[in-house]
Amino acid sequence: MSEKQKLDSPKFYTNRELSWIAFNDRVLEEARDADNPLFERVSFLAITQSNLDEFFNVRVASLRKMVSVKYSEPDAAGMTPKEQLKAISKRVHAMVAKQYRTLTRSLLPSLRHRKIYLRTPEELTEAQRDFIGDYFHQEVFPILTPMAVDASRPFPFLSDGSMNMAVRLARPDGDGKHHDEFATVQIPGGVPRVIHLPGGDEFIMLEDVIRTFVNELFIGSTIKETATFRVTRDMGLDVDEADASDLIKEVQSQLKKRERGRVMRLEVDAGMGKRLVRYLTKQMRIDSDDVYPINGPIDLTFLKQIIKRVQPDPDAVYPEHTPYLNPVLQNQNIFDTIRQQDVFVHLPYDSFAPVTEFIHQAAGDPEVLAVKMTLYRVSSQSPIIKYLKQAANNGKQVTVLVELKARFDEENNVHWARELEEAGCHVIYGLVGLKTHCKLTLVVRRDEDGLRRYMHMATGNYNDVTARLYTDMGLFTCNTEIGIDASSIFNMLSGFSEPPFFHKLSISPDGIKDFLSDQIDAEIKEARAGRKAIIWMKMNSLSNPHMIRKLYEASAAGVQVNLLIRGICDLKVGIPGVSDNISVHSIVGRFLEHSRIYYFYAGGEEHVYLSSADLMTRNLKRRVEILFPILQDNIRVHLLQIFDLMWSDNVKTRVLQPDDTWKLVDGRGHPRLDVQEYFVEHAAAMNQELLPVPESTPAVTNDGQGMRFTPLQSPDDPGLGKAGTRV
Structure with missing residues (x-):
C-alpha cells in the first residue's frame, strides 16, 4: 500500500455532516453554560435552531438528491449518502431532545426566576383570557384560512418553515353519523408569534391562542385533536449558468421554484396522535426517520422575540461593545x-x-x-x-x-x-x-x-x-x-483575461490549494532535516481530503501543526504516526469566529497569510477566493500575537479528542483567558485611553509552546491596528 493510499483510508476521516452536527452541539453547549448571560444563552439556543434549519435546507437536501439518483459513492470517511442520512437522523434526534431539555429544565425556569413567563392557556388569569379572546377576534381570526382536505380539496402546499396546525375533526352527515376529517390552519406569519400579555413580562404563543378558539373555524364540527407541525424543504438553488442568457432572470426564476422544494424534515408536537403523524408523513412523502417530535414550542427561534421585548437586567446580556477606531x-x-x-x-x-x-x-x-x-x-x-x-x-x-x-x-x-x-x-x-x-x-x-x-x-x-x-x-x-x-x-x-501568474496573491480555484501545499511541503522538508517546523492555521472549516492528507504528511514528518477551526473538521487527531503532532482547538463564544489565518515558520522567516477561503473543496475548487500575504513586519507580529492569544484561551476553547468528541480545555491552575472578552476589554480601554502607551510592542516567540513575548517595535505604528496589544 502506498503512502497516499494509507492516508486516504476512511478510518482517518470524520464525516463532514456529523462533524457539522458536533459543531452545532458546541453552540448548544453555550446555551447550557450558566456562566453566560441568560439572554445570550437564550439566543444561542435559538441559533442552534436556525443552524439546523439551514442544514436540512442545504446539506440534507443534497444527500437526498444523491440517493434519488442512486449515487452510492462513499465520502472520504467511507459513508454512502444513504448511510449519512441514517446517521444524521440519529444524531439530530438526540440533539433535538437536548435542545428541549435545555429549554424546559434550564432556560424557562431561569426566565421565570426573572419574572419572565411563557404561559399556556390553562395558566392565564381571567383578564388575560379576555385579552387573548379580543386579540384573536380582532387581529387573528380575519386572516386565518382553514384548509379542509377531502376528495375535492387536495392537501395544501406548505411553504418552507411555515407553522401549521393539523386538525382532526368529526363532521355529521345527512344520516346523523360522524366521519373523521382532516384540515390544516396555517399560523399566520404576518402576526407576531409571541404575544405579550397584560400583567408584566408574560407571553403566550400564537398557536396556543389559535388552538383555544379553533372551533370557531369549524362550526358544526367536533374538534377531536389539534397539533402544530412545521416542514423544512429543499432550498438549494439549481441555476444552469451555461444555458442562462440572463443570469439575473434565471436566479429570480429559481428563487420562485425552490419554495416548492421537496420536504426534508417534519417537526410535530410530541403529543400528536399516531394517526395524524402517519397521515402527514404520507402527505409529505417522507420516512419516519424524517419526523421529529418536539416537546415544546416548535421552532426555537421564537425565543428571540421574547428577549427583544423585555428590558434586560445588565447581567442578562453581554456588556455593550464599542469598537476601537485607530x-x-x-x-x-x-x-x-x-x-x-x-x-x-x-x-x-x-x-x-x-x-x-x-x-x-x-x-x-x-x-x-x-x-x-x-x-x-x-x-x-x-x-x-x-x-x-x-x-x-x-x-x-x-x-x-x-x-x-x-x-x-x-x-x-x-x-x-x-x-x-x-x-x-x-x-x-x-x-x-x-x-x-x-x-x-x-x-x-x-x-x-x-x-x-x-x-x-x-x-x-x-x-x-x-x-x-x-x-x-x-x-x-x-x-x-x-x-x-x-x-x-x-x-x-x-472579461476573458487569463493571467499567466500572480505576483503576491494566490487565487482559487486551485491556486490556493497548490500554494498552501507547497508551503506545507517546505515545512516537511525542514522537519526532515531536523530543523524547527511549525504550521498554524485558523479557519471556519477543514474538509478537503487533499489538504487533510498534506497536514497528515506534515505531522508524520514531525511538523508541529496547530489548527483553530470553528466548525467542520474532518481531520482526526491522535492517530499514531499520522496525526499525533496535530492539535485542533475550536472557539465558540460571543462572536462568530470567521477569520482565516495561515502561518508557516519557514526557517524563521515566518510567513503569514490571510484568506477568504476555508480548506473545503468548494472554496478550493468551485469558488473564486484570494489568499494574500502580510508583508509588513509589525502587522505580521500582531497577527501572530492574536493567534497565540486565541490558542491560549482557556474559557471558550474546546479541544478535539481522538474519539472525535470535543472537550473544554482544562484551565485549572491558569489565569482565566476568554480571548474574545480580552479583545473587547482591550478595545474599550484603548477607546478610553486608559492603557499606558508602552515603549515597545510585545511580540510572540513562535515556538508553538504558548505565549512568550519580547519587545519588537513602536506601538505608534498605525499598521498595528490597536497600538501596543499587551498581555
Whole structure:
C-alpha cells in the first residue's frame, strides 16, 4: 500500500455532516453554560435552531438528491449518502431532545426566576383570557384560512418553515353519523408569534391562542385533536449558468421554484396522535426517520422575540461593545495613510468604519478614477451600496461584481445589482460555474507621482451588520505588486483575461490549494532535516481530503501543526504516526469566529497569510477566493500575537479528542483567558485611553509552546491596528 493510499483510508476521516452536527452541539453547549448571560444563552439556543434549519435546507437536501439518483459513492470517511442520512437522523434526534431539555429544565425556569413567563392557556388569569379572546377576534381570526382536505380539496402546499396546525375533526352527515376529517390552519406569519400579555413580562404563543378558539373555524364540527407541525424543504438553488442568457432572470426564476422544494424534515408536537403523524408523513412523502417530535414550542427561534421585548437586567446580556477606531484613520485622507504603510483592521474589536470610509472617500475624491469591488453579502441597508452609487454619479468608473448565488442572500443581491446598474455602475456576475467569494476592493487614484492602486482585502464580507458579530480581518495596502494582481483578478472576472501568474496573491480555484501545499511541503522538508517546523492555521472549516492528507504528511514528518477551526473538521487527531503532532482547538463564544489565518515558520522567516477561503473543496475548487500575504513586519507580529492569544484561551476553547468528541480545555491552575472578552476589554480601554502607551510592542516567540513575548517595535505604528496589544 502506498503512502497516499494509507492516508486516504476512511478510518482517518470524520464525516463532514456529523462533524457539522458536533459543531452545532458546541453552540448548544453555550446555551447550557450558566456562566453566560441568560439572554445570550437564550439566543444561542435559538441559533442552534436556525443552524439546523439551514442544514436540512442545504446539506440534507443534497444527500437526498444523491440517493434519488442512486449515487452510492462513499465520502472520504467511507459513508454512502444513504448511510449519512441514517446517521444524521440519529444524531439530530438526540440533539433535538437536548435542545428541549435545555429549554424546559434550564432556560424557562431561569426566565421565570426573572419574572419572565411563557404561559399556556390553562395558566392565564381571567383578564388575560379576555385579552387573548379580543386579540384573536380582532387581529387573528380575519386572516386565518382553514384548509379542509377531502376528495375535492387536495392537501395544501406548505411553504418552507411555515407553522401549521393539523386538525382532526368529526363532521355529521345527512344520516346523523360522524366521519373523521382532516384540515390544516396555517399560523399566520404576518402576526407576531409571541404575544405579550397584560400583567408584566408574560407571553403566550400564537398557536396556543389559535388552538383555544379553533372551533370557531369549524362550526358544526367536533374538534377531536389539534397539533402544530412545521416542514423544512429543499432550498438549494439549481441555476444552469451555461444555458442562462440572463443570469439575473434565471436566479429570480429559481428563487420562485425552490419554495416548492421537496420536504426534508417534519417537526410535530410530541403529543400528536399516531394517526395524524402517519397521515402527514404520507402527505409529505417522507420516512419516519424524517419526523421529529418536539416537546415544546416548535421552532426555537421564537425565543428571540421574547428577549427583544423585555428590558434586560445588565447581567442578562453581554456588556455593550464599542469598537476601537485607530486615530490614524480618523479625520484625514485615508489614501495618505495607506501610502505611508499598510493598515490592519481586526473586526469586531476594531471599527468597520474605515472600510466604508475607504469607499466614501473614493466616491468624492476628484483624483480617484475607478472603483472596483466584489460583493458577496451586504446588509439590507448597506452604506457601501450608497457610496458606490455616489462614485458612479461623480463620474468614477465603478465596477461591482455582485454574487447572485450567495446562499440565502440571492434575493437581496438581485435587488442591489439592479440598483447599482440603474446608478450607472458596471455590474458583473462572475464566472460561469464559480461563486465569487473573495473580498476585494481596488481604487485607482491619480497621485502626484502617477497612478496608484489602493486595495482593501479581507477575510469577511462587506456587511456592516455582521462586522459587529463576526471576527474578521482586513488589510489596506497600496503595494504595487498586489495592485497589479488585483487588477488581473478584476480583468479575469469581467472579461476573458487569463493571467499567466500572480505576483503576491494566490487565487482559487486551485491556486490556493497548490500554494498552501507547497508551503506545507517546505515545512516537511525542514522537519526532515531536523530543523524547527511549525504550521498554524485558523479557519471556519477543514474538509478537503487533499489538504487533510498534506497536514497528515506534515505531522508524520514531525511538523508541529496547530489548527483553530470553528466548525467542520474532518481531520482526526491522535492517530499514531499520522496525526499525533496535530492539535485542533475550536472557539465558540460571543462572536462568530470567521477569520482565516495561515502561518508557516519557514526557517524563521515566518510567513503569514490571510484568506477568504476555508480548506473545503468548494472554496478550493468551485469558488473564486484570494489568499494574500502580510508583508509588513509589525502587522505580521500582531497577527501572530492574536493567534497565540486565541490558542491560549482557556474559557471558550474546546479541544478535539481522538474519539472525535470535543472537550473544554482544562484551565485549572491558569489565569482565566476568554480571548474574545480580552479583545473587547482591550478595545474599550484603548477607546478610553486608559492603557499606558508602552515603549515597545510585545511580540510572540513562535515556538508553538504558548505565549512568550519580547519587545519588537513602536506601538505608534498605525499598521498595528490597536497600538501596543499587551498581555
